[in-house]
Amino acid sequence: MNPLLLIDGLDPTQDTPVEILHTILLGIIKYSSDLDGLTVPPLRASYMIQYRNNLIGKHFKTLMQIMAFHVHGLVSPAEFKLIKAVGALGSVLWVHEIEDMAKYLEDIEVLVGNVLDAFDDVDPTKILVKMKLHILTHLHQDIRRFGPAIRNSTEIFECxxxxxxxxxxxxxxxxxxxxxxxxxxxxxxxxxxxxxxxxxxxxxxxxxxxxxxxxxxxxxxxxxxLGWAPVIQHIPGSIRAIGKAKSPSYLWSETLASKVNQLIPFEAPRLQKWRTGASVVSHAEDVCRYHSWIFFKDQNHNAVGRIAEILAVDGNMLEAGQGLVTIELFTVMDTCHPDFDLPYLRRCEEGYRVIQSKDILFRFSAQHDCRIGKCEALSTRALTQERSLTNRAEKLIKHSDDKNYIINLYGIHNGNLLRKILPEHLVKPRPLYHNRKTHHITVATTLRIDQRAKRARTQEKRKATLAAKQARKEMKRKEMEHEDEGDEGDNPLEHDEQPFRKRARKA
Known part of the structure; x- marks a missing residue:
């Protein structure tokens, strides 16, 4: 017997929490873009396709966050529903802090139920044969006992x-x-x-x-x-300017911010010379760059937009947080997207807003709504190999508009902040089936009928296989009997003379 079982107070059923690397990433994800704001490595699509049967945790984590936006229209409705359910569960599990435990556990139960119900619609036999799906039902118990599930992940130790x-x-x-x-x-x-x-x-x-x-x-x-590195400290509101050789200083009238019809939050901007900034740091210490999606403070309320320009005073004489950022304004719609069940954005008629760099709250991920725009792979790009352009080309999706975007709630980075700042009716998990028991009974009835038919087909196939084997045996037996009868009808003298004939031929 395992000596660990003799430890006083040890209950393996309670003291072994769910481990999300093998249960989520290498478990349910395995059976089942715009990367700014996701903090994931570059998406090597060709590599994933070539080695699709040998992917590891980091690949599944990336797919979990963006797969829904790439397979829409390519998979069945049941499979698409499963992909959305897994993405929603993953973004809620990968959190470091839990502010309201009761509400969080309630959301986890709904999301786990959605994943299991979606698996029922795709292939209900998975529930019977895959232990990892059963383990998901214990997530809320382990989180209440041990804290965030990410604390029990063995992903780091895989290295x-x-x-x-x-x-x-x-x-x-x-x-x-x-x-x-x-x-x-x-x-x-x-x-x-x-x-x-x-x-x-x-x-x-x-x-x-x-x-x-x-x-x-x-x-x-x-x-x-040695695995020890000092934490890089980012100062909120600070701007890293592009080098003077690449971006010389220019006048205020030459900036995009000067064209915005509003009161500029800066004293006498026309008297300064400006330089283009490469990045700006948000309150959440995110490094935001051009075209990064952000939430920011606009007077007394929070607003959303996309960075269009970053400006720093030439000479860097100002303190951090006193640079200017031009934001392309968008509005969060009051309903969820009909296909993705996610909040979505529309471009505002106001156009742009200029804010101080210290007013940026955090960065998030948004994806273009290609369903409305009916975007197609119309453009091409030459492939680079060993830093040289080749004659091979790859197709790229060309967006037909720049007005409609979807907030990616499947993203892990800043997921907590995103769910906190958005209206609750847009982010609260909703069950796929309000009466889950009725759905389970229906699926179980269908599964029993299918399994009965499958067993019948298996038995018929087994009977056919046995009949074929018996027929081959009977044919072989008859051939052997026929050979024996032929041997008995031969002249025994011929057999006696055969050695002499062979001897004569040798002579």
Missing amino acids: FNGIFRLCSIFSNHQAPSRDIATKFSSLDRLKHILSGGYWKEGDVWVQAGKNVLHVLHSQPIIQRH
């Missing part, structure tokens, strides 16, 4: 597989387990020494000298190798 592999490759393979243990103990010893740890020499506890300890603080390469 140690590469270290294990390298330790084995560079071993002499005489005792690989010992070599791996020795290497890891050496790494831990180095971490202990460089981070100021103590060890005992005789009766005295000692540590490394100050010059050795300074190595960890002064060498970024050592920091990265």
Whole structure:
């Protein structure tokens, strides 16, 4: 028996929380753009298609956030409903803080129920044979007991597989387990020494000298190798300007902000020379760039828009937060999108608004509504290989308008802030079926009929296979009997003479 079961107070059914890497990303996602605001690596679509059966967690996490916008119209309604349900659940699970536990758990129960009901519509047998779907029903219990589900994710520890592999490759393979243990103990010893740890020499506890300890603080390469790096501090409202060689200073009249009909929140802007900014930092410490979607403070209310221009005073004599940002205004519609069940945006007639850089709240993800625009792959782009353009080309989607966008609530980054700032009726999860029991009974009845028909087909196939085997055996038996009868009818003298005939031919 496992000795862990003998520990007093241990209840494996209660003390083993749901692990979302293998349950969500490598579980239900596996069976089932615009990347600004998602904080995901570049989407390598051709790579994913080529190695579609060997994707890992990071690929499924990206697909979970954007798949719904790419497969609309390519999959069945039931499959599309499943993709939306999984995306909605994933964005709520990947949170670091829970402000209202009761409301959060209520949303989790609704979203998990939607995923299971959507699986029922696609393939109800998955509920019977896939343990990971059953484990989802325990999510709310584990979150109440252990906190946010992301705390129990083993995604970070998957990187140690590469270290294990390298330790084995560079071993002499005489005792690989010992070599791996020795290497890891050496790494831990180095971490202990460089981070100021103590060890005992005789009766005295000692540590490394100050010059050795300074190595960890002064060498970024050592920091990265040892998994310790200082947190980059972003100052809200600060602007990083483009270099003077690429963007020389220009007058206020040459900026887009000067064309906006409003009171500019800056003293005497016409007396200053301005430079183009590459990025600006929001209150949530997001690095926002051109065409980033943001929420910002507009006088006494919150507004939404897209960054059209970032301006910093030439000479950088102002404090952080006193730059200017020109925003292309959009409006959040009062209803959800009919297909995606997400809030959507429409361009405002006002056009633009100029704000101070310190008024940006946070960045979020929005995708173009290609359903309304009926966007098609009309443009092409040359493929780059080893930093050189090739003769091969790939097709690109050309958006037919620039007015309609969908707020991507499936995105993980700033999902909590997005759900907090939007009206509750736009973000509150709604069950796919209000009477789930009736739906389950209907699906179960259909499944029993299908399973009965499937078993009947299997039995018929088995009977046909057995009949074919018996027919082959009977045919083989008759052939053997026929050969035996032929042997009995032969002249025995001929058999006796055969050796003599062979001997004569040899002579």
